[in-house]
Amino acid sequence: MRKKLAWQWTFFFAGLIVMSLGISMTIKGRIFGVSPWDVLHIGLFQQLGLTIGTWSILTGLFIIICSSLYLRQWPKFATWLNMMLVGLFIDFFNWLLPVSNVLAIEITYFVLGFFVLSIGCAFYISASVGAGPRDTIMMIIVEKFGGSVRMARTIMEVFAVSGGWLLGGPVGVGTIILALGSGQIIQMALPLFKKRLEQLVGEPVQP
Template structure:
């Protein structure tokens, strides 16, 4: 019974965090006059040129990344990775439909700043139970593992590449894109320990190794 409750809380954090993260992404998209995050620049660019939805392109690019990394590593991804790929795209489309379009610059600035904060804490919540990295994180780790490059170099290179491709497709690039690259990681570093601490308290854990190394997921 105890282990069931522990696993249930981990999944609640995982799914709830993805929902909150997707809300943050949609808020930045509604404030896209400032620019949006690198991967979202690509997804919006694909949406504008080919159609479908922004969330659909998040799922499609995620699927391609998961497939490639799985073939290279010869390792089947965790179920959380597949769920991450599917659910974030669905949540993005839901919140893009739910949230109103913003016309004034002031409203877009507020939406963008709020979106970055919400996005960062969403990442902290969904990563804290350690149920599977997202497709883009898996790609980053693949380059680090295969070539021994630094995490910061790999992340910057990937984000620069997808931003350039998205920009060429007409995706919104601006000062906000730079702000996401510079500050989102730092906000996540603040959010993640806080979210882990909350999860440990809820599950009555004193040692996080029990939580992260539990193999019931």
């Protein structure tokens, strides 16, 4: 059991770090637009200050509170960690990665960030220790109104992009690419990470 938990939490933390790096890379290449939620985070940052990572934490906290009131239960510990650590890692990598106004470098940032973000997301999800705040509210939408997970995700992201755009967040073709393409990479990578984790722990890993 200890071995299993150790590997699960290793995958969880490593995945969050990789995903956050990818998010920061797409933010550095935001001439093409950023992911739907980051449009909102950057819009809030531009209008109200603080940092992009802080707004990621605050919007996650708001979602956790709303979902907890609806479900009448506290989320898992991993959900709180997800909320806090992703925001902190985003700010760290935003500080670490150099800014560039050279188009070729911005393209490189965006393309690499797209793949790194998606792979990191699949990495942490494969640990099966708890969903992120936005994933939780997405499942509530499916349960309440029916439809597919993809449709619920799309509805959430449309609201996030709309609010962020009104606040001046960067919307572009990259926003569409990230919204539609990252899920495809996650879907392909997730079984591979899941299989590798189960090989390491020697038994099936269930949520």
